[in-house]
Amino acid sequence: MAQNISPEIERLIKLLSKLPGLGPRSARRAALELIKKREPLMRPLVTAMSDAADKIEECGVCGNIDAANPCHICAAPGRDQSVICVVQDVGDLWAMERAATFKGVYHVLGGTLSAIDGIRPEDLRIAGLIGRVKGGGISEVILAMNATVDGQTTAHYITDHIEGPNQAGERVTISRLAHGVPVGGELDYLDDGTINAALSSRRPF
């Protein structure tokens, strides 16, 4: 940014460009839009961001983000505390909640094992998960990682560490989401990997 832009604006653009999906060009547009809509958009955004920065924290149990800790899902009396659904990120937890079928609780890993991003087991919330499972009271763990190689490597790693009896000598069921034909999906439009996964996890009719 070599032009004569004031340092205040330049700093705003630089920070905005760090957001996912925003390059330098779209960050400039976003900054301009914010400044143009100072009262209706920028100031409320400042308040919202400051509120979120002050109040939102990670749930000490599951890694969800919430203004309460433990989060409102972990604390909800109606949810089945014996079933844990393991997801990569909070975005995946939100997707599960939108579907509104799952009545258990979650564990958010914070990513997957990944060579290029240099993410190792100790960088994820895996130790906490092992602690929860081994501590007892858990009947089932559902591994809901993405169907990528890194997602599945992470699932294998977790399985290796949680299978077998817990401290109370109870067995824990480990399951994973079925991979296959999406609802409304037409076979002709699916890639080979999806078709193979659907075929190998077929069920009696």
Added chain:
Amino acid sequence: MAAGHYISHLRLTDFRNYAALDIDFSGAPVVLHGENGAGKTNLLEAVSLLSPGRGLRRARLEALTRQEGESRAPAWGVNASLMTQDDMIKLAIGQVPEAPRRRVIRIDDKTVSGTALSAYVTLFWLTPAQDRLFTGPASDRRKFLDRFTLMQAPDHGANVLSYEKLRAERNRLLGENISDRGWYEALEWDMARYGAKIASARTKTLYALSDEIDRRPETVFPKSRLALEGEIEDLVQSGLSEEEVSERFAQLLADNRSLDIRAGRTLRGVHRADLLVSHVPKSMSAASCSTGEQKALLIGLMLAQAHAQSDKHPFLLLDEVAAHLDSGRRAALTEELIDLGTQVFLTGTDAALFEAFDGRADMFEVRGGTIT
């Protein structure tokens, strides 16, 4: 440490002989010592991959994944935290298992093209493979100059690639004895256009580097006199504009077509250029100097280029360089590197080779995929 632009942390995952490595740097020169085969050069290679290109070994992507017995890791990764004046930038390079043949580069978690790295990292290296630079084939010296050129003209690399693609295409026509004039003219016109850009960028680099060498004081690293030998480069040096050079080059290719058909390849062009280096104090061509003197010349060239590019805070990777120098030159190199103030990575078998740093370097012992 004064350097405001340095790698503060490096993490390797399934890279070469490193399963998982974390290493912190202060910004001071980095010394890696240990036995041959311990993995010192692998570490330099990891750093070299943070600049555009295939790194200091020019290795294939698949060759970089760690292998244990028969099994290969699914992917490798190199992560670096780069401290700049006012920011910390995360650089990541490696593979994703779904596409192991594609080099993936991320800056601050965003996937970018390889050339984007040049905005953050400028680096060059001196390795034992370059010991025969002055006596070996012209193509090595051309690549050496092209790497320098890339630092001031980031599109130089793309221009060279485009030129080479067109040349291969023209060679195919020549080899198959095709005589479609329009086809040749189209290829030659594009070749000439890229060729003129290449020759002009090389010439500018040569001038800038020569100026820097003239400006530098006399040291134990002898001054080089540089000349660029190549008929297209000559046209640039005679003062013609890039457009005129391009026209002349296109004409030259057209005139030479029948000779080229007989040879089955393109005989003239920027792919034949050579960098001629001579030892100023001895007024001798570099190729005729002793091995030790050649190494000293190369170091002098590197230092001049580092100074010429100092606004880009270039990193220097010096693989097994100290062993070739007597203690006087080692001490002089140490002071030069500290004075340069950019991050420098040095390897050597023996920690004693680096005594002159005397507490002013980050010292690490490398042993079988671990570092202490």
